[in-house]
Amino acid sequence: MGLMSMEGVAVIGAGGHAGVVIDTLLEAGFSVGGVFDDDMTRHGTEILGYEVLGPPEALRDYGLRKAIVAIGDNHTRYAMVQRFPDLEWQTVIHPDTHVHPNAQIGAGTIVMVRSVIRPNVLIGAHAIINTAAVVGHECVVEDFVHVAGSTHLGGECYIETGVFLGLGVVMVPGTRVGAWSIVGAGGAITKNVPSQVLAVGVPAQVKKSLPRRPL
Numbered sequence: 696m697g698l699m700s701m702e703g704v705a706v707i708g709a710g711g712h713a714g715v716v717i718d719t720l721l722e723a724g725f726s727v728g729g730v731f732d733d734d735m736t737r738h739g740t741e742i743l744g745y746e747v748l749g750p751p752e753a754l755r756d757y758g759l760r761k762a763i764v765a766i767g768d769n770h771t772r773y774a775m776v777q778r779f780p781d782l783e784w785q786t787v788i789h790p791d792t793h794v795h796p797n798a799q800i801g802a803g804t805i806v807m808v809r810s811v812i813r814p815n816v817l818i819g820a821h822a823i824i825n826t827a828a829v830v831g832h833e834c835v836v837e838d839f840v841h842v843a844g845s846t847h848l849g850g851e852c853y854i855e856t857g858v859f860l861g862l863g864v865v866m867v868p869g870t871r872v873g874a875w876s877i878v879g880a881g882g883a884i885t886k887n888v889p890s891q892v893l894a895v896g897v898p899a900q901v902k903k904s905l906p907r908r909p910l
């Protein structure tokens with residue numbers, strides 16, 4: 696059974712991504728205040744020994760003020776953050792990363808093990824820089840972006856809000872991906888990708904438009 700601490704960080708979301716977030720929190724020296732999820736069938740189950748205590752609103756019953764949203768899907772993570780305007784969002788950086796000291800990383804963003812963040816990088820809020828991703832110098836990564844594992848961004852790339860880059864995506868230096876677009880695993884971005892599309896392949900090409908979500 697996990698330790699419940701007044702100072703702990705609430706983990707919102709109890710799916711597969713939550714275990715990775717809990718592991719990263721612990722490695723970074725935080726304690727886990729509890730795990731919360733809307734799915735009632737998960738209540739009472741455990742993730743890495745931490746019980747799923749109830750719906751996200753219940754975190755207040757445990758005196759928790761700091762939280763991180765452990766949901767990999769960008770739209771769902773966005774919606775969850777809007778539900779809690781008063782919470783303090785915890786930024787978490789795994790100790791086994793290289794993050795240049797002048798890189799700026801926003802609230803609620805998590806940087807996973809073995810990632811590398813180069814100088815003069817700006818990363819927004821509630822982003823996920825997943826396992827062994829590389830973010831090159833002068834890149835901008837806006838809010839609610841998910842950069843999947845082993846993705847490599849060359850220098851001066853720009854990733855707009857809500858983009859999902861699948862596993863192993865490569866971005867040629869200076870390229871840009873528009874808001875809420877998805878780039879499939881293994882894609883190579885050699886020229887700018889517009890907003891709200893699925894792009895796949897090497898070189899990445901637009902496959903289809905994505906339905907606009909009510910944000």
Ligand SMILES: CC(C)(COP(=O)(O)OP(=O)(O)OC[C@H]1O[C@@H](n2cnc3c(N)ncnc32)[C@H](O)[C@@H]1OP(=O)(O)O)[C@@H](O)C(=O)NCCC(=O)NCCS
Pocket residue numbers: 767825843844860861862877878879880881882893895896902
């Ligand atoms: C792109 C992706 C999200 C699928 O999206 P989708 O909307 O369900 O798309 P579909 O599966 O219907 O595929 C659409 C087309 O793109 C192709 N496609 C899908 N993913 C592709 C990829 N990674 N590379 C090349 N082509 C791909 C499909 O073959 C299909 O082609 P077709 O229309 O010629 O048959 C998924 O394939 C993917 O790459 N996910 C990344 C997962 C990941 O990295 N997760 C990390 C978790 S940390």
